[in-house]
Amino acid sequence: MTPHDRAFANSAGTTISRSIFSDSEVYQRELARVFSRTWLFLAHEGQFRKPGDFFTTYMGADPIIVTRQRDGSYRGLLNSCRHRGMRVCRFDEGNAKVFTCPYHGWGYNTEGSLVNVPDQEATYGDSLDTSAWGLKTVPRIETYRGLIFGTWDDEVPPLVEYLGDFTYFLDVLLDPDGNGTEVVPNVHKWRMRGNWKLAAEQFAGDMYHAQSTHLSALIVEAQASHGIMPPATGFQVGFPSGHGLGGFDGYDYWRASGVSDETVDWMAGLADRTEAHLGSARARDMVLIHGTIFPNISLLWPRWNLRVWHPKGPDAMEVYSWCIVPKKAPDAVKRDLILDYQRHFSASGTWEQDDGEQWNYSTNSSDGFMTRDLPLHYAMGHGRAPNTRHPDFPGLVDEVTSEVNQRLFYERWEQMMASPHPKENGAALAAAIPPAETAGVK
Ligand code: FES
Ligand code: FE
Numbered sequence: 354m355t356p357h358d359r360a361f362a363n364s365a366g367t368t369i370s371r372s373i374f375s376d377s378e379v380y381q382r383e384l385a386r387v388f389s390r391t392w393l394f395l396a397h398e399g400q401f402r403k404p405g406d407f408f409t410t411y412m413g414a415d416p417i418i419v420t421r422q423r424d425g426s427y428r429g430l431l432n433s434c435r436h437r438g439m440r441v442c443r444f445d446e447g448n449a450k451v452f453t454c455p456y457h458g459w460g461y462n463t464e465g466s467l468v469n470v471p472d473q474e475a476t477y478g479d480s481l482d483t484s485a486w487g488l489k490t491v492p493r494i495e496t497y498r499g500l501i502f503g504t505w506d507d508e509v510p511p512l513v514e515y516l517g518d519f520t521y522f523l524d525v526l527l528d529p530d531g532n533g534t535e536v537v538p539n540v541h542k543w544r545m546r547g548n549w550k551l552a553a554e555q556f557a558g559d560m561y562h563a564q565s566t567h568l569s570a571l572i573v574e575a576q577a578s579h580g581i582m583p584p585a586t587g588f589q590v591g592f593p594s595g596h597g598l599g600g601f602d603g604y605d606y607w608r609a610s611g612v613s614d615e616t617v618d619w620m621a622g623l624a625d626r627t628e629a630h631l632g633s634a635r636a637r638d639m640v641l642i643h644g645t646i647f648p649n650i651s652l653l654w655p656r657w658n659l660r661v662w663h664p665k666g667p668d669a670m671e672v673y674s675w676c677i678v679p680k681k682a683p684d685a686v687k688r689d690l691i692l693d694y695q696r697h698f699s700a701s702g703t704w705e706q707d708d709g710e711q712w713n714y715s716t717n718s719s720d721g722f723m724t725r726d727l728p729l730h731y732a733m734g735h736g737r738a739p740n741t742r743h744p745d746f747p748g749l750v751d752e753v754t755s756e757v758n759q760r761l762f763y764e765r766w767e768q769m770m771a772s773p774h775p776k777e778n779g780a781a782l783a784a785a786i787p788p789a790e791t792a793g794v795k
Pocket of ligand 2: 566
C-alpha cells in the first residue's frame with residue numbers, strides 16, 4: 354500500500370472514516386487480517402504455579418484456554434469442542450488434568466488431545482480416530498518478562514522483535530529495579546459498549562482528553578496533590594509497528610498522587626534504583642503514563658496496570674485487566690498501589706468510567722445514516738518538528754498533546770486490513786478443509 358492508497362483515511366492519515374468503528378464487515382475483516390496475524394497477550398506467568406493450572410481468555414473473538422505443561426511451558430487451546438463446538442472449559446481459571454466437555458462428555462488433556470469419548474466403542478466402534486480430533490492449539494507461544502503471548506501466524510516475527518523498541522519503555526513497568534514484578538491475583542473483567550480501537554488508540558496516544566474527560570476526578574484529587582501539578586511539557590512516542598506511549602517530563606508524580614507517605618518514600622527509592630538499573634532517561638527525566646502494544650494491549654505505568662481490549666463485535670468490548678506490582682515492595686506499599694489502581698481504573702475506577710462513557714457514545718453515534726459519512730479529525734501535531742528534549746528515546750517523539758501515535762496505529766491497522774487472509778475467500782477455505790478420510794472420519 355502506498356501512502357496515497359488508504360481505504361479508511363486520507364493520504365496523510367489526518368482524517369479517518371468512522372465506519373471503522375461501526376461497520377460489521379470491517380469488524381469481521383479485522384478478526385481475520387489483524388487479530389490472526391499479531392502477537393496477542395494471553396496471561397501473566399505468575400498466574401500459573403503447577404502443571405495443569407489454566408486460565409481462559411480470548412484471541413480476537415476466539416475463546417482460548419492457556420495451560421501450563423509438565424515441562425513448565427505454556428500451551429494455548431482453542432476452547433471449542435470438536436464435536437458440536439461447546440466450550441470445554443467454562444471456568445475463568447483453575448487446575449485440571451482433563452477438560453471434559455459438558456455437552457456429551459468428550460475429554461481433552463492439557464495438551465489438547467482427545468483422550469476420552471463416552472461409550473466410544475458402543476457409539477463409534479472403530480470409526481473415530483481420536484488422534485485427529487483434538488483441540489486446535491495455538492502454534493506459537495512466547496514470553497517476555499513474565500508476559501505470555503500467542504499468535505496463530507507463522508510469519509509474524511519473534512515476540513521480542515515484534516515488541517521492538519517498545520521494550521525500552523515496557524521494562525520500566527516490568528522490571529524497574531532489577532528485582533522484577535509480580536502479578537496481583539485475580540483478573541478484573543468487565544464488558545462495555547464501544548469499539549475496541551477507540552480504547553486502544555486513546556491509550557496509545559491521547560493525553561489531550563484528560564483535562565476534559567477526567568476533569569471532575571482531577572478537581573477532587575487536587576486536594577491531595579500538595580499543589581503539585583503535571584508539567585505542561587511531555588511527550589508522545591510512536592512506532593511504525595503501531596505501538597505508542599506517552600508521558601510527562603519529570604516531576605514528583607508520587608507526592609502529587611495522594612498515596613501514603615510510606616509509599617511516596619518507597620517510590621522515591623525506587624526511582625533511585627531505576628536510575629541505577631536503567632539510567633536517568635527512564636527514571637528522573639520522565640514519568641511514563643499510558644501506552645498500547647498493537648493491536649489491543651494497553652498499559653498504565655503509574656497505575657501498575659496492563660489490560661486487553663477483547664473485541665465483542667463492532668460496538669462492544671470485554672476488558673481483562675491485570676495489576677502488576679514491584680516484587681520487593683513492602684506489603685503496605687503493594688496494598689497502596691493496588692488500591693490506587695482500583696480507585697482510578699478497573700471496573701469501579703472513576704477514571705475508567707469517565708473513559709468508557711466516551712467510547713460508548715463515540716461508537717454508537719458513528720452508525721447513523723448521516724454520521725457515518727463524516728470523517729473524524731486526527732491531525733493534531735501533524736507536520737510539527739520533533740520533540741528533542743528526550744534524545745535517548747527510540748521511536749518518533751512528539752509533544753504530549755499530539756495524535757502522531759493514533760496516526761501510526763491506524764496506518765499499521767490499514768496496512769494489515771489491506772492484505773486478505775487466505776481463509777476469507779470461499780475457494781481457499783474449501784481447499785483448506787482436509788478430505789474426510791484424512792480428517793479422522795472413516
Ligand atoms: Fe462436546 Fe458434544 S459438544 S462432546
Ligand atoms: Fe482517560
